[in-house]
Structure formats: C-alpha cells, structure tokens
Amino acid sequence: MPKGICLGGRKLFKKQFHLEENSYENHQEWREAFRKQRNNRIFFIGSKDEKFGNQNCQMVGNKLKVRVIPALEKEFGSHVxxxxEFSYKQDIIFYALQKNQAMNYxxxxxxxxxxxxVTTKYKKVDIITNKNLGAIGVDLNxxxxxxxxxxxxxxxxxxxKIHTFIQDRTCHQVTATLAEACKQIISRAVKEQKPVAIEKLDFSKKKSNLISSSNTKYKRMISSFAYSKFAELIKSQAMKNGVKIIEVNPAFTSVIGRYKFTHFFGISTHLAASLVIARRAQNFSERFPTRTARCLPVDRHCYVWKPWKAFLKLAVSDRERQVELLFCSRHLPF
Structure with a gap:
C-alpha cells in the first residue's frame, strides 16, 4: 500500500482540528504557520553540462549568485x-567547480x-596500497x-585492540566512536601502504538469528554493535585516503584463528580471526596444521573449508561431551 507524504509534517497538519488546544486563535493563523513550515527549504539541482555546474545557483569566488523567479525580478533583480563561507571541505567545492562537475545546492x-x-562528486584519489606488501585484517566484536x-x-x-564502548550510547556517540577507530586503522594503512580487509557480512541473516539464539552476549553484539555503520565509515575514509578495502568471506575465520594461530602467536581468538581475514585477502592457504589434521580422514580433492567444517563438528561434540561428563560427576548419587 503506498504511503502518503505530508509536506510540513503530519503533527502540525493535525493541529488545525484542535486550534484552541494548540494556542491558535483561528484557522488563518494555523495556515500561515503551516505554509511557513512547508516553505522552509529550496533545492537547486545542477548538471555538468551547465555553467559552474548549475544554471540557477552558481558559486563565483566566495559569493553565491541565486537566480530570482520572473515574478520577483522587479523587486530583487535577476540575481541575488x-x-x-564553508567551515571545512571548501577545497573539494573549488575542485568540483574547476572540473565543471554538477553542483546541487x-x-x-x-x-x-x-x-x-552543497552536494557534488568527491574527487577521485588514486589507490596507494598494495596487498603484495601485506594486509591489515579487521575483526568486529x-x-x-x-x-x-x-x-x-x-x-x-x-x-x-581498539576498544569501542558503544553500549547504551546514542547514535551520534556510536558514530563518533566508530569514526575514531576507523581513523586509526586507515592511518596505519596509509603509513604502511597496505589494504584493509574486512568481513563481508550478511546482516539480514544475523538479525534473523536473534530470535532463535539464546546467547545474551551474541544478541547484544548483533543488536547494539553498528556493523553496517562501521563498514560505511571505514569505506568512506578509505576512499578519501586512497586505501583499498577488500571484503572477504567470513566463513570459519574464528575457527581457523582459534585452532591454527592462537597458541602459535600467543594472541586472543579475536586477534587470530583478524589475522585469518588479512591472510584470506592475500589469498594464502588455510590448510590444517599437522597436529590438528590427524583426527580427520585424508581427502586431498575437497575444498579447504570442508575439513574445517568437519573438525568444528568434532570439536563441538567433544566439548558438549566434556560438559555432560562434568555435570554427571557433580550429581553422582554417592
């Protein structure tokens, strides 16, 4: 069913039916307030084929020449x-004017x-990173x-580890915290000239798992942590600084990191997962270590993730068996 649009706001529109309660003397006073609310913005759409990127509104130096409608030309002239003065990003506007790009005001x-x-196309920055030098993997928690x-x-x-305290905070505070974290990561990438690898996550599937999941920590992670906002911020900062973002499949990153790199490098599971993400962006092998592969049958023709899936089932069943034995030992009848 199509939704209606009320320019001026539905809340103000409904006040005409209760004038006295909303401090209006008559319907004419409400109409003036409603028209003032409706006429609170002007939009000039530009095009790259027009002079200065816009025909009706043009930036010349630090002055903006706005064309007046014919009905008001006698009073204000042809232009106003x-x-x-812009507080920041004025160089981008001047660059767009020099390149004759479309300017929207x-x-x-x-x-x-x-x-x-002002809206215009951001100037293109050449990529300065090279994955042959290495990569920076990012694991979101x-x-x-x-x-x-x-x-x-x-x-x-x-x-x-970059701590992001975003629980029980407003959307603006969360955005500021994530933007600061992205700034640190991109600064490191620019310094080392290495691309940033992140997980390509399907948020719809993760959110649907909230209903069936009983893990409170997992629910809090999915519902409160702004995955999409972080991806948006880091891609935006990377584009401005010439850093390439590589999105990889997140399959078995935590499992591979836990059983292959955690004890080898003496790092946490999350850091090991970020290491797997960086290595996957560089197309390195994810084969089993020798000590772990002994518990599985040898099959050299299958894809590398298939044995990891089989190993995960064995690890989970073995963990559940240990928990069950521990539970039974605590409730013995003697």
Missing amino acids: DVTV RFVRKKENWYLF HSHIAVAETNRHGNLVHHQ
Missing part, C-alpha cells in the same frame, strides 16, 4: 548575491537562520575491534 531554514548544503597486520609472506607483524 549571497556571501558564503539546498537551502534549509531552521528557526530564523538559513543553512546551505561487541566491545572492541581486533586489528592484525601481516607482511608479504602472510606472517603477523603487528596487532592491536
């Missing part, structure tokens, strides 16, 4: 000049002040971000 009135929003850096051979050379 507005002095504009949007004026928004908030209370008694007018604000200007509910309380921190695990980061592991590899060299060209896929060996661990640096690791760190």
